[in-house]
Amino acid sequence: MRIKTVFSVVPVILVVLLAGCGGGSSSQDKATKDAAGKPNSPEVKKLIQDTFGPNAHATSGNMAGTIDISVKGLERYKEPIQVSVTGPWQDTSGTPDAKFDLSLGLRGGILGGDLYLTGDQALIGLGSTAYKIPDPIAGALRAPMDKHPDNALSAILAVFHIAPQRWAKDPRIVGNERVAGVDTIHATADLDTKAMWLDLAALAKRLTALRITDITGLPRSVDREARAALQRSVKSASGDIYSGADDKVLRKAKFNLLIKPSRKDREILGGFDSIKVAGNLDVTDVGDPQNIDVPSARGSYDALQTTLDALAEAVK
Numbered sequence: 001m002r003i004k005t006v007f008s009v010v011p012v013i014l015v016v017l018l019a020g021c022g023g024g025s026s027s028q029d030k031a032t033k034d035a036a037g038k039p040n041s042p043e044v045k046k047l048i049q050d051t052f053g054p055n056a057h058a059t060s061g062n063m064a065g066t067i068d069i070s071v072k073g074l075e076r077y078k079e080p081i082q083v084s085v086t087g088p089w090q091d092t093s094g095t096p097d098a099k100f101d102l103s104l105g106l107r108g109g110i111l112g113g114d115l116y117l118t119g120d121q122a123l124i125g126l127g128s129t130a131y132k133i134p135d136p137i138a139g140a141l142r143a144p145m146d147k148h149p150d151n152a153l154s155a156i157l158a159v160f161h162i163a164p165q166r167w168a169k170d171p172r173i174v175g176n177e178r179v180a181g182v183d184t185i186h187a188t189a190d191l192d193t194k195a196m197w198l199d200l201a202a203l204a205k206r207l208t209a210l211r212i213t214d215i216t217g218l219p220r221s222v223d224r225e226a227r228a229a230l231q232r233s234v235k236s237a238s239g240d241i242y243s244g245a246d247d248k249v250l251r252k253a254k255f256n257l258l259i260k261p262s263r264k265d266r267e268i269l270g271g272f273d274s275i276k277v278a279g280n281l282d283v284t285d286v287g288d289p290q291n292i293d294v295p296s297a298r299g300s301y302d303a304l305q306t307t308l309d310a311l312a313e314a315v316k
Contacts, residue, residue, distance in 0.1 A: 039170035044187060047173075050248035052165045054150035057247035060090040060290050061153065063100070065281040073266075073273030081106055087114075088290035091152035095119065096145065097292045098156050116294045117142065117159065123294060124304060130295045131304040153250060153283070161203040164241070166195045177242060179251045180284060184242035191237040191257075197227040229268040233261035244286070253281040 064086045071077035082105040089098035096117065103112035114125030122138035123130040133141070144158035157163075171189035178184065201223075239255030257277040261269050 037173045037175075039172045041172065044171045044173050047185060047187065047243060047248065048165050048168060048171065051241070051243045051250055052151065052154050052163075055153075055248055056150065057244070057287060058151050058153040058249045059092075060088070060288060061249070061286040062086070062088045062284050062290070063281065064284070065279065067277060067279035070276045071272055071274075074271060077106075077272075079106075088285075088292060089152060089156050090290040090292060091155075094149065096152040096155050099125075099292045099294075116292070117156070118292065118294055125295055126299075126304070126307060128295050129297045129299045131299045131301060134301060161199040163195075163199055166199070167191050174240070176245060179242045180282070182251055183245040184251050185245050186240060186242050188238065188240045191234070191239075193231045193234050193237060194227075197230050201227060225268055229261060229265040230259065233259045233265050233269065235260045247286065249283070249286050251283050251286070253279075255279050 064084075066082065066084045069077075069081040069083070071081070083103070085100050085102050087098065087100040089096050091097070097119070098115075098117045100115045101112070102115060103110055114130075116123040116125060116130060120138070120142065122133045122141050124133065125131075132138075141159060144161065145155040148155035148158055168189040169192040171187055174186040174188055176183060177186045235258045237255075237257045239253065241250060242252040243250055255278070258274065259277075260274040261272070266272065
């Protein structure tokens with residue numbers, strides 16, 4: 001049985017949704033469609049708000065995301081990295097519950113685990129045992145959800161400091177497409193990388209508290225100098241979203257990102273030559289009831305730390 005750890009989730013959900021943007025309406029006439037297809041049109045701004053702001057239709061569903069990462073210039077990451085996340089979310093009481101099955105393919109091995117968000121708790125699932133994250137850490141992890149009381153999907157994304165509505169740069173409508181049998185509005189955008197790296201810095205604090213930085217080798221913090229270097233190093237960052245034409249619930253997102261720092265910035269960012277990232281997120285079963293069952297067997301947080309110590313050694 002493979003060793004499992006929850007902490008590979010954040011890179012997946014963070015990058016898969018880099019391409020937050022908006023769309024239009026299938027009932028528009030040609031003139032309106034042409035206007036809506038311009039960057040920053042009122043129509044695209046409205047769809048961003050409808051998709052990521054209050055939305056009574058985003059109460060439940062399933063996510064399935066993958067991200068492929070290729071790093072050049074670092075021996076530690078010479079093999080491709082793949083991260084995936086799947087699982088349901090549901091809001092029945094004003095606070096969304098969720099269960100995500102997560103995996104990270106790294107240096108020929110696979111790490112995986114479960115993350116449970118239920119009530120005011122956050123738990124890590126390893127095998128058939130759930131470990132409750134201490135209240136101070138769980139409280140900080142869940143706090144961003146309170147900013148999205150009327151959109152369960154946005155609340156779940158906010159746990160990971162994902163805010164496509166802040167990151168979209170010059171979004172525009174592409175047209176209408178069917179995704180898994182659902183009529184959607186397809187939109188595209190570049191990224192406001194300054195806003196994105198600010199959110200990443202906040203996320204890094206949560207990752208450090210959860211020890212993901214120890215296990216995966218991610219930085220413990222993203223300071224101002226590193227954020228500036230990252231922003232300078234982004235050569236291309238674009239993506240697409242597909243939002244339900246009728247309910248404005250996100251159904252699909254995909255993106256491509258290229259980071260290629262200068263020699264000076266490579267010293268700041270750890271020495272890599274370039275990073276290419278490609279991701280995909282599918283959202284299905286929107287509005288359908290979901291089962292989110294936390295294992296009844298519980299382990300102590302101290303026991304979890306022992307397991308994480310072993311994992312950190314195993315992936316060095």
